[in-house]
Amino acid sequence: MKRIALCVLTMAGWLTAQPPAERPFKIVKLDPALDDIISPDAKLETIGDHFGLTEGPVWVQRGDEGFLLFSDNAGNQIYKWSPHAPLSVFLQKSGYTGNDATNVGAQTVSGGGVAILLIGSNGLSLDPQGRLLITAMTDRAIVRLEKDGTRTVLADRYQGKRFNGPNDIVGKSDGAIYFTDTIWGMRGAEKSADRELPYSGFFLIKDGKVTLLGAEKDSETPNGIALSPDEKYLYVTAGLSKTMRYDVLPDDTVANPVKFLDAGIDGIKVDQKGNVYSTVRGSEIWITSPEGKHLGTLQMPQIATEPRPRIVATNLAFGDADGKTLYITACTHLFRIRMKATGVRPGPQR
Secondary structure, eight states: OOOOOOEEEETTEEEEOOOOOOBOOEEEESSGGGGGTSOTTOOOEEEEOOOSOEEEEEEEEETTEEEEEEEETTTTEEEEEETTEEEEEEEESSSOOSSOOTTBSEEEEOTTSOEEEEOSOOOEEEOTTOOEEEEETTTTEEEEEOTTSOEEEEESEETTEEOSOEEEEEEOTTSOEEEEEOSTTBTTGGGOTTOOOSSEEEEEEETTEEEEEEEEOGGGOEEEEEEOTTSSEEEEEETTTEEEEEEEOTTSOEEEEEEEESOOOSOEEEBTTOOEEEEETTTEEEEEOTTSOEEEEEEOOBOOSSSOOOOOOOEEEEESTTSOEEEEEEBTEEEEEEOSSOBOOOSOOO
């Protein structure tokens, strides 16, 4: 249905439907401990907009300088943002390297209700050598970008069957890689005739071997994934209903699943004190203590102008030289906000 102003004739006269109100960014404090994590007057800054669907940010530190990489899932490319240079394309065909997108990539809608294809990369991380790890969702593979720009496929199958659509990823300090596999790499998603794995799961890649760590039904598909700062726990979101925490064993497999949070939808990151940052309910970011106490919420802004942008928080990354800037991908937008807390960043540690 088109978005138009509707006039209704009533006994009281003409009533014109009003456009939705604009909602500003807001920090909601639920516990005094939030004051040690973020200032109550911290400001959200827009550093990019008019993207297709932003996802999977990761900060890359190079000496005293650094830059942010993030996926445009609908644009099939990875962008590079730097405080000291214009926005640029870092990698073309980041998630689908084919030439015919007729029958690949699941569909979603933009803020204006226009159908778009999810064909690009999604989650990004770094390995201990600083090489970029990419969930090439529509190629249905985990890819490493080498220093010379070539791509190495680290995994695209489990027990001979192709992944459905790798979504999010995190690299461990010993070189192990954890990632989630969803239904969104295929046209038709769970109904795709190209589907080979009958479940959604999360996996470990170590020493060239792929291990299934957990499988879920599609309604609780694993999505966001992150390690605690000491790498003793692995957090995995599962659909809209929960976020799970697992013990990481010495061989990098996991055990002892515990429900950490009664919410989970997309990206998840942690800070150095173990607080968990989750993109929940689309337009909110929850900050939760390591014990599972909800400390506060960052409510993302909603803009009422037409065509309405789709501002839905999808993922996060800590960046800048001190690790105290939180970067937020939100579909059409890219934001940042300064924190008091220092975040965990993958890759080489200075």
